[in-house]
Amino acid sequence: MSDRVDHAAAEALFAELAGLPEDDTQRAVLRQRIVVMYHPVARRIAARFLGRGPDREDLEQVAAIGLVKAVERFDPTRGIAFLRFAVPTMVGEVRRHFRDIAWSIRMPRRLSELYLALNTASSDLAQQLGRAPTPSQLAEHLSISVDEVLEGLEAGHSYRAESLDATMAGEDNGLVDRLGAEDPDFEAAESRADLRPALAKLPPRERSIVVMRFFEGMTQTQIAARVGLSQMQVSRLLARSLQRMRTALSEPDAVPAADRLRHRTAPQQR
C-alpha cells in the first residue's frame, strides 16, 4: 500500500496555483489535479476507519472532502509539506463524520412507537391547549408514565429520527410552498453579514426554522404549527442546525492550531 504520489509534481502545481490571481478559472483545474494526485492518501485514511459502521464508499467520500478542503486551504508559503497539513484535515473530516452519525443506530421498535405517539400527542395537545404541553400532560393523554414520556423525548435526540419523520404526514409535501407563502423575516437575519455564510450552509427548511426561533422569537410549538412539523421535529432540527452553524462560524479554528496563523480563509463554495 505505497502511496505513489509524485510530491515534486504536486509541489509544482501548488506553486503554479499560488502564482494565479484569486479569480482565475484555471485555479479550479489545478486544484482538481492535486486532489486526484492525493486521492490514494484519502483512500488509505478511509481504510483505517473501516469496520466501525460506515461502509468504505462513504468513508472514502468523506476523506476526499477533507482532501478538497486541505487543497483549498493549503498555503505553500508557510513552508510545511502539504501532507503534514492534509492528513490531519482528512482525519478530522472522517472523525467529524463519525460524530455526526454516531447515533444513527436504528431505534428499537418500542421506542419508535413511543416517539411517533409523542409526536402526534404533542401536536394534538398544543392545538387543544394553545401552548406546548408538559410531560405530565403528555403522560396523561397517552396513559403512560412520565418516565416513558422522558424516554421518548430523549429518543428523538439520541437516534437519528429522520426515517421516522419521513413516514409522518405533512413532513415535506407542500412545505416549501407553505414557507414561501409566509416568508419569515429573513431581513433581520440578512442584516447580520457575519451569519450569512453559516445560514447559507443550512437547508432552506432549517434556515427558516432558525430564523423564526432566534430572529423572530417564535416558540418551537408556534414554529411547528406554522411549518407543519411536530414540536419534537422542530426541536431536533434546531439543535442540529445550531451545531452546524457553530462549526461553520468557527471554521478557521478547524485548521490545526499551528497552521492557524495568517491562514487564508477558504473561498465560499456554494
Next chain:
Amino acid sequence: MTSAGARNDHGADAADATEVSVVIPADLDRLALPRSIAATLAATLDFDIDAVADLRIAVDEMVSTVIQRARSGSRVTTLFRAHRDCVTVECSAASDGDDDVDETSFGWMVLSALGEDVSARTMDGVADGVPHFSLSMTVRPTRGTQ
C-alpha cells in the same frame, strides 16, 4: 473523567432548589451528558416541552462556548439549580483569561432568545489561582405565554 452528583439545597433562600452538577473533559464530543441532564431536569420539573427543548439547546450552546475557551486538558463544570419556576445554569472552566465576550455574536443571541439573565465573567479560581471563564443564564417554562 465524568462525575455527576445531586443534592438538595437547604439554604434558607433556596429551600425549593435542587442542585445537579456534572463535570466533563473540555471536549466537544462529551456534550451529551450535560445536555441530557438539562432536558431530564426540566422535564422532571414538568416544564412545557418547548422549555425542555430550549434548556437543552441552551446548555449545548453554553457548554460548547466554554469548551472553546477552556485550557486544553481542563474540565468543564456545569451546575444546574432547579427551582419551582426556573432552572439556572452555570458553566465554567479554567481559561487563558482573555475572555472578552462578544455580546453581538450569534451564540449570545441564541442564549438570549432561549432564556434570561445571560451573563459571562472571568474570575480567578479559588483552588488553582488560574482564571475561570463562566457563563450563566436562567430558563423558565413558557407556560401561558401564548
